[in-house]
Amino acid sequence: MSLEIKICGLSTPETLDAALGAGADMVGMVFFTPSPRHVDLATATAAALAARARGRAQIVALTVDADDATLAAIVDAARPDMLQLHGKESPERVAAVRARFGLPVMKAIGIATAADLARLSAYADVADRLLLDAKPPKGALLPGGNGVPFDWNLLAGLDLTRPFMLSGGLDPDNVGEAVRRVRPPGIDVSSGVERAPGIKDPARIAAFLRAARAADATESEHSTGDKPAHTSSARETSPS
Numbered sequence: 001m002s003l004e005i006k007i008c009g010l011s012t013p014e015t016l017d018a019a020l021g022a023g024a025d026m027v028g029m030v031f032f033t034p035s036p037r038h039v040d041l042a043t044a045t046a047a048a049l050a051a052r053a054r055g056r057a058q059i060v061a062l063t064v065d066a067d068d069a070t071l072a073a074i075v076d077a078a079r080p081d082m083l084q085l086h087g088k089e090s091p092e093r094v095a096a097v098r099a100r101f102g103l104p105v106m107k108a109i110g111i112a113t114a115a116d117l118a119r120l121s122a123y124a125d126v127a128d129r130l131l132l133d134a135k136p137p138k139g140a141l142l143p144g145g146n147g148v149p150f151d152w153n154l155l156a157g158l159d160l161t162r163p164f165m166l167s168g169g170l171d172p173d174n175v176g177e178a179v180r181r182v183r184p185p186g187i188d189v190s191s192g193v194e195r196a197p198g199i200k201d202p203a204r205i206a207a208f209l210r211a212a213r214a215a216d217a218t219e220s221e222h223s224t225g226d227k228p229a230h231t232s233s234a235r236e237t238s239p240s
C-alpha cells in the first residue's frame with residue numbers, strides 16, 4: 001500500500017484544488033476557532049469545499065475537544081469521511097464519537113518523549129487511526145499546526161496495531177528523510193506548506209507531495225520485504 005498523504009488546514013477553493021491536483025489522498029479542514037485555518041460553519045465554505053473534494057480525496061474534519069452538538073453541525077455541513085480528534089479526548093470519548101457518528105476516527109497523540117508512547121495502545125483499541133504529532137511548544141495557542149517536529153527516533157521499533165500518520169513540522173525539505181527513516185503508512189502536514197500562518201502555498205503543496213512520493217517510491221524499490229514493526233498485520237483490523 002502506498003503512502004497516504006494528508007494536506008490539512010485547507011480553507012480556500014484554490015488551495016484545495018492545489019492539494020487535489022497534486023494527488024493528496026486526504027484533505028483536512030480545521031474547525032477550531034483559535035486556528036488561523038479555521039473554517040467557519042456559519043458560512044457555506046465548509047460544504048462548498050467538501051463538495052469540491054468529494055470522491056477525489058478523503059475529507060477529514062479536524063476538531064479539538066468538540067462537544068456532540070458541534071460535531072453534529074460539522075458532520076451535517078461537510079459530510080466528512082473521517083473525524084480527526086486533536087484535543088485531550090479520552091479513549092472513552094473517542095469510542096463514543098465513533099459510535100455516535102458512524103465515521104472513522106483519527107486520534108492525534110502528542111509525542112515529546114518515550115513516555116508518551118505508553119498512551120498509544122489505549123487509543124489503538126478504539127480509534128481507526130493514530131496521528132503522531134509533536135506536543136505543542138510551551139505557551140502555544142494551538143494543540144497542533146505549530147510546525148514543530150518531534151524526535152522520530154522515538155518511533156524506532158514501535159509495534160502499533162493501527163495505521164498511523166506522522167505529523168509535526170513536516171515540510172517539502174524534510175519529508176523525504178521522514179519517509180525514509182520512519183516509513184510511516186501516512187503523513188500529514190499543515191504549516192510546512194504555507195507561506196504565512198493559515199495561508200497555504202500551492203507551490204509548496206506540490207513540492208511536498210512530489211518529495212514524499214519520490215521518497216516512498218525509492219523506499220519501496222529498495223525494500224527487502226522486511227517491514228518496520230509498526231506495520232504488523234494486526235494494524236489493518238478495525239476497532240470493535
Ligand SMILES: O=C(O)c1ccccc1N[C@@H]1O[C@H](COP(=O)(O)O)[C@@H](O)[C@H]1O
Binds near residue numbers: 062064148168
Ligand atoms: O492546523 C491547525 O491549525 C491545527 C489546529 C489545532 C489542532 C491541530 C491542527 N493541525 C494539525 O496539526 C498537525 C501538525 O501541524 P504542522 O504540520 O506541524 O503545522 C497537522 O498535521 C494538522 O493535522
